[in-house]
Amino acid sequence: MNVSADQKLGAADIAALIRREISKGSLQLHDRLPPERVLSDSYGAARGTVRKALTRLEKEGFVETRPGSGTYVVHQPDDNSASAIEHATPLELMDARFALEPHICRLSVLHGRQSDFDRMEELCNRMEDCLDDPVAFSDADTDFHRALVECTRNGLLIWIIDQIATVRSEDDWTRMRHLTLDRRTIATYNTQHRQILNAIRTREPERAANIMKEHLETARLSLTRASDT
Amino acid sequence: MNVSADQKLGAADIAALIRREISKGSLQLHDRLPPERVLSDSYGAARGTVRKALTRLEKEGFVETRPGSGTYVVHQPDDNSASAIEHATPLELMDARFALEPHICRLSVLHGRQSDFDRMEELCNRMEDCLDDPVAFSDADTDFHRALVECTRNGLLIWIIDQIATVRSEDDWTRMRHLTLDRRTIATYNTQHRQILNAIRTREPERAANIMKEHLETARLSLTRASDT
DNA sequence: ATCAAATGGTCTATAATTGGTCTAGAAAAG
DNA sequence: CTTTTCTAGACCAATTATAGACCATTTGAT
Numbered sequence: 242m243n244v245s246a247d248q249k250l251g252a253a254d255i256a257a258l259i260r261r262e263i264s265k266g267s268l269q270l271h272d273r274l275p276p277e278r279v280l281s282d283s284y285g286a287a288r289g290t291v292r293k294a295l296t297r298l299e300k301e302g303f304v305e306t307r308p309g310s311g312t313y314v315v316h317q318p319d320d321n322s323a324s325a326i327e328h329a330t331p332l333e334l335m336d337a338r339f340a341l342e343p344h345i346c347r348l349s350v351l352h353g354r355q356s357d358f359d360r361m362e363e364l365c366n367r368m369e370d371c372l373d374d375p376v377a378f379s380d381a382d383t384d385f386h387r388a389l390v391e392c393t394r395n396g397l398l399i400w401i402i403d404q405i406a407t408v409r410s411e412d413d414w415t416r417m418r419h420l421t422l423d424r425r426t427i428a429t430y431n432t433q434h435r436q437i438l439n440a441i442r443t444r445e446p447e448r449a450a451n452i453m454k455e456h457l458e459t460a461r462l463s464l465t466r467a468s469d470t
Numbered sequence: 471m472n473v474s475a476d477q478k479l480g481a482a483d484i485a486a487l488i489r490r491e492i493s494k495g496s497l498q499l500h501d502r503l504p505p506e507r508v509l510s511d512s513y514g515a516a517r518g519t520v521r522k523a524l525t526r527l528e529k530e531g532f533v534e535t536r537p538g539s540g541t542y543v544v545h546q547p548d549d550n551s552a553s554a555i556e557h558a559t560p561l562e563l564m565d566a567r568f569a570l571e572p573h574i575c576r577l578s579v580l581h582g583r584q585s586d587f588d589r590m591e592e593l594c595n596r597m598e599d600c601l602d603d604p605v606a607f608s609d610a611d612t613d614f615h616r617a618l619v620e621c622t623r624n625g626l627l628i629w630i631i632d633q634i635a636t637v638r639s640e641d642d643w644t645r646m647r648h649l650t651l652d653r654r655t656i657a658t659y660n661t662q663h664r665q666i667l668n669a670i671r672t673r674e675p676e677r678a679a680n681i682m683k684e685h686l687e688t689a690r691l692s693l694t695r696a697s698d699t
Numbered sequence: 700a701t702c703a704a705a706t707g708g709t710c711t712a713t714a715a716t717t718g719g720t721c722t723a724g725a726a727a728a729g
Numbered sequence: 730c731t732t733t734t735c736t737a738g739a740c741c742a743a744t745t746a747t748a749g750a751c752c753a754t755t756t757g758a759t
Binding site for chain 4: 700709710712726727729
């Protein structure tokens, strides 16, 4: 949705981008933003547009702009213990997924409904159309694992997986993960996703869990291979 | 309504997809949706269809559309970090622990150090002095499981377990849990804790994981027994 | 202290974008 | 068949964006 490469950015879009930079911490308290003329250039928008975005952010209390000087960040993002999660390494994340997802498969067998399976089926189809589009595949993959945990009807588990997805969406990671996604790897993942879905459909908890373990092992290998290069 | 594959999307489907984007967080408050013409293109539907979906979402209060400007997100999805965790039921929590803790045992075998084991040993001793003090036992028990996950040296897992511990510390739960803790039950738990610690010490990952499963099964039984009374 | 550069503030005429509305026909559902 | 829904286009009105200019203040170097 937001992927749209050369989509023209409006004031609202630019405001949203900067707002996120601030909440994420890439722009910290008292930092000065680039000059309006530079921003307008780098966002590919006219200065007036950037200016409108900044005016909005000022009203919202994110920034303060001083004439002749610049625009400064004035906002302490609520520290939601995010720090603990932000520093997670890819390997830590893999271990957490190893703990959670196989058992989530078992629970999905117990509590999953037809509509859940249909949605997962649709996501499998979508992923199979993405052999050459790592970015789109990655999004669909995240959705698939989210749909899987939704089968469990366990709000706590869903929340945990969402938190993990947040970590995975960090920019650096996303870029690195896309590097590991060649055509071959995506094809392997697709096969495994199908197998997992089928095992859940036929109500075979242990088989589903085992394929998930395989799936995660594959992912871990891709990861270590990528960090070697 | 057939959901499968790349079928044509109806207004209801598109509304559902966008609704999902919003609750998932990919579309946040104040974000502007892509123009109707772009949406219609990317969903492969006519503009009128997209428009119908948006009208629906507006009635539902997810979105607000301003003529000449765009369609904007007006909905703060319930901040899960509070609500999802606060509303977790004891059984949901048990399932989450079933997913996490056995694998945490395996990881503890890999990464645990002598000092970790000493600390857990000490906690075992403390718990064994608590046969008649459910409150003190409960505290030590929480510490034990926290010490266990610390063995993994995995900040993400530690954070997750801490979150779960927060849930467990809710007043109602604590009271209920204390009811299940008679002398016999505590003794059983103590035995299991010892066994888990020993299995980790002797570097037997699967044995440790299995005893943890037993342990959790025992806890689950106590729980269901308690809710029957 | 002075000057030059950089930066935000303001304005304007024009062009582009966007939602709102309508229509006629095709497709799907009952 | 009838009814509903979707499609594909067109046009309108409101809003927004563009590109450039000029000003006032701040900043930093000389």
